[in-house]
Amino acid sequence: MSTEVKVPVLPESVSDAVIASWHKKVGDSVKRDENLVDLETDKVVLEVPSPIDGVIKSISAEAGDTVTSQQVIAVIEEGASGKSSDSKPKDKEEEKGEKKSKDKxxxxxxxxxxxxxxxxxxxxxxxxxxxxxxxxxxxxxxxxxxxxxxxxxxxxxxxxxxxxxxxxxxxxxxxxxxxxMTRMRSKIAERLMQSKNSIAMLTSFNEINMGPVMKMRKTMQEQFEKTHGVKLGFMSFFAKAAANALQRHPIINASVDGNDVIYHNYADISIAVATDKGLVTPVLRNVEQMSFADIEKAIGDYARAAREGGLKLEDLQGGTFTITNGGTFGSLFSTPIVNPPQSAILGMHAIKDRAMVENGQVVAAPMMYVAISYDHRIIDGKDAVLFLVDIKNQLENPHRMLLGL
CATH class of the missing domain: 4.10.320.10 (E3-binding domain)
Structure with a gap:
């Protein structure tokens, strides 16, 4: 009996996909749920598993071809035998003879x-x-x-x-x-141009003394990791601070829909993650309700999935605000681009020791420049600056986050 292998049902926002690479060829044996082919969409790479055990009888779409939802791309003959690493071992003499012939x-x-x-x-x-x-x-x-x-x-x-x-x-x-361009890179380029051409974008800057956060991490790291099984990073501090600030400055968390402004009473924060195929932004849902450990675990899971090509489309959809960390690569200063339909994005950067005045004395302190780019159509400069100052105050006094201040 033959079984058709079809392209999975694609979401409404994804019209088609491209065959990235086949992991099997005609005549190969396959096992149920074994990955047959990678499909590249605008957002993620999808794996298509084998629906049954059998042998690939035919392949109707090659690498580089564009395919659509539910299109038949291969046929598998159930119960047949083909080329497989699980076949019965040959005796040594036969194996040697075949090897010599194969080498020639x-x-x-x-x-x-x-x-x-x-x-x-x-x-x-x-x-x-x-x-x-x-x-x-x-x-x-x-x-x-x-x-x-x-x-x-x-x-x-x-x-x-x-x-x-x-x-x-x-x-x-x-x-x-x-x-x-790959489909993902092409889509990224399209959205960046959409942002540039449709948003009245402006960027404001501030600097944060990261000393208190670094001290807390150093003091609590061992106990935190032992209790929760994950390391305490900087991103959880920024994500939690942003979620708290978004509750106090709801316009930063809003989006534009035609002539309407949509206010979101939840903080779904997109975290920018760099991959070989381009920048992706998986979403942490309801960050205002998450603990530091929840945030660190979710970010770790997303980072692993992004590196291994395991992100799902639903992981990337939605989001009311974005955080990007150029400091991972050594960036000292940047102007991040807003990710529509969101209205703002927070940019983190590298931490460097700089001179600052404390109690009349010049001392070295670990400083980070932060930036907020925002849609000036609905967000005034005052709102953006107050939001950034809120982030600064929380991070320079991290106990405020624990007290909800």
């Missing part, structure tokens, strides 16, 4: 290929780069999921320092390549 065949094929690169396990974008520049992907160290070679790995390999010629002149690579 592979050697002959390699000669016939004339050193052409193996691109079977690459994404469509990576395959184009490898083919255009005759790169052997097997000789490139992969940093993608499961050690897979990504487009970025190939570009980095191409741009490695060139060998010098006999005259001592560097032989640099001056070639160029044109690579199509």
């Amino acid at each position: 065949d592979e050697s002959k094929k390699d000669d016939e290929k004339n050193d052409k690169p193996d691109t079977s396990e690459l994404s469509p974008a990576g395959r184009r780069v490898a083919e255009q520049h005759n790169i052997d992907a097997s000789k490139v160290e992969g940093t993608g999921r499961g050690g897979r070679v990504t487009k970025e790995d190939l570009v980095k390999h191409m741009n490695a320092p060139a060998k010098e010629s006999s005259t001592g002149t560097p032989m640099g690579d001056r070639s160029e390549q044109r690579v199509a």
Whole structure:
């Protein structure tokens, strides 16, 4: 009996998807729930599992093809046998004979290929780069999921320092390549332009003495980790401070819908997470009700899912406010871009020792610049500044958060 493999039902906000890569080919044996293919949408990469045990009879959509919801992309023959690592072991003599024959065949094929690169396990974008520049992907160290070679790995390999010629002149690579954007990167670009063109955006800045928070972390870290099984990071302080401030400054938590302003009585905070495919913003729901431990665990789970390609569409939908931490990469100062339909975003940065005056004395203190970009159509400068000062006061006096002040 044959069973069709279909594209999962896509949410209303996602019209189609692109076949990123097949993990199986025609004739391969598959197990129920084993991942067959990765589908790349505007927001996340979806895995399509096998519905039954069997053998792949046919594949009707190749890597790079655009597919739609419920489209048939493969057919599996139930109960049939095919190529599988679980097949009955051969005796040693037979295995040796086959290995020698296989080695000869592979050697002959390699000669016939004339050193052409193996691109079977690459994404469509990576395959184009490898083919255009005759790169052997097997000789490139992969940093993608499961050690897979990504487009970025190939570009980095191409741009490695060139060998010098006999005259001592560097032989640099001056070639160029044109690579199509991934669906996710294209969607990010579209939303950034939408934000830039549709929002009257303005940014305000302040600085925070992170000494009190750092002292509390140092004092409580061991006990916190022992009790909750997770480390106490800076993001939970900022998320909790933002949730408290959003309750006191509801306009920062509002959004524009035509001529209406929608006020949200809950703080669903999007946390920006960098991945190989681009920036994603999974949402922490009802942060005003979460504990520090709840926030740290949720952020850790999202970060792991983002790195492994396991984020779900519902994880990224919604959100009333965003926090982004450029300080992770060493950024000292930036103007973050609002994520529509939200009206504001808080930017964190690197912590650096700077001179400040305390009791008439100049002392070194760990300072962080913070920024809030906001939609000036509904948020006045006074509201944005007061919100940022609220964040500052809570972090410079972290016990205020524990007392709800």
